[in-house]
Structures are given as structure tokens and as C-alpha cells.
Amino acid sequence: MSAILPPSDRLWYKEPIDRVEGTWIVLSLIWCMVLFFMMVGWHIWGDQNLSTETYRTTPDKFMAKAQAVVDKYTVRTETDQNVPVVAPPPGSDVYMLGRLWSFWPILELEKGQSYRLHLTAMDYNHGFSLQPANINVQMVPGFEHVLTVTPNQSGTYSVVCNEYCGINHHTMVGRIYVK
Ligand code: CUA
Numbered sequence: 170m171s172a173i174l175p176p177s178d179r180l181w182y183k184e185p186i187d188r189v190e191g192t193w194i195v196l197s198l199i200w201c202m203v204l205f206f207m208m209v210g211w212h213i214w215g216d217q218n219l220s221t222e223t224y225r226t227t228p229d230k231f232m233a234k235a236q237a238v239v240d241k242y243t244v245r246t247e248t249d250q251n252v253p254v255v256a257p258p259p260g261s262d263v264y265m266l267g268r269l270w271s272f273w274p275i276l277e278l279e280k281g282q283s284y285r286l287h288l289t290a291m292d293y294n295h296g297f298s299l300q301p302a303n304i305n306v307q308m309v310p311g312f313e314h315v316l317t318v319t320p321n322q323s324g325t326y327s328v329v330c331n332e333y334c335g336i337n338h339h340t341m342v343g344r345i346y347v348k
Pocket of ligand 1: 295
């Protein structure tokens with residue numbers, strides 16, 4: 170028997186299905202349906218499933234909104250590139266963008282407070298991987314992802330790019346402080 174040669178019995182599909190194969194198909198189908206409905210279920214029962222909203226945007230439009238928040242709520246700058254550290258009031262919209270090869274700005278949030286976090290990529294696909302919480306969102310150019318976040322632990326969080334985006338992908342890191 171070979172996959173290259175035609176089957177010896179040309180009407181092979183008229184053979185009755187084997188019990189084992191039938192059982193396998195039924196089990197696979199049931200498992201498919203379980204996994205399918207889990208995708209919906211995790212939005213209700215999962216602690217970390219992100220029910221994101223996504224809107225179309227452009228780098229200019231996004232930058233204008235992000236810049237306005239940075240201008241208004243910057244509390245200091247950090248690192249040798251003078252990245253602004255922005256501490257917007259609880260409940261407000263906060264912005265973070267990814268571009269070759271950095272995240273901007275640094276956010277300073279308050280524990281137990283909710284924020285609307287807007288994400289986009291300015292040039293190519295980037296990843297927003299929040300560590301150590303291990304939350305992953307794709308940053309896609311032309312799209313604005315909005316997530317409602319409520320930090321429940323204070324500390325320093327790293328944002329790591331987890332979509333390969335070129336020669337300095339491994340240096341693309343950002344930061345979020347939770348007080
Ligand atoms: Cu940005 Cu990898």
C-alpha cells in the first residue's frame with residue numbers, strides 16, 4: 170500500500186467505517202466542541218483572558234492622543250533616552266505604543282485602580298508581553314487595542330516585545346510601575 174499508487178479497491182470510500190475510526194472521529198468532534206466553547210467560556214471564567222476592543226487608527230491619530238496624555242501627566246523622565254514616566258489619574262485612558270525598538274512612554278499606575286490601556290504599533294508588528302504577569306497582546310500597525318486593566322499587585326513590570334521585529338528586537342523593552 171502506498172500513497173503514491175492509486176488504492177487497489179477504487180471504491181474505497183464505500184467501505185463501512187471501522188469502529189475504531191468512527192470512535193476516534195466522534196471523540197475528536199466532542200473535544201473540538203469543548204475547546205471551541207472554552208474560547209467563549211474563558212472570557213467569563215478566566216482570570217486573565219483579555220476581552221479586547223480593537224479600533225482602526227493611524228500612527229498620527231494615535232500619537233496625537235498619546236502625546237496629549239504624556240504632556241499632561243508626565244511626572245519625571247527616566248533612562249538615558251529620557252523616556253517620560255506618565256502617571257494619569259485612575260479611570261483614565263492611558264497609551265503605550267511600540268516602534269523600532271522601544272515602548273513609549275513608561276506608565277505609572279495605582280494598584281487596585283482601573284485604566285483603559287490603548288496599544289498600537291507605529292511601524293511593524295510588535296508584541297506587548299507583560300512580565301511577570303504573562304499577559305500577551307499583539308501590537309498591530311493601523312489598529313488600536315483597548316484593554317481595561319486593574320493592576321492587583323504593586324511592583325515594576327517589564328514589557329517585552331515578543332514578535333520578531335528586526336535586528337534589535339531583543340532590546341525592545343518597556344516598563345510599567347504599579348504603586
Ligand atoms: Cu518589537 Cu520585536
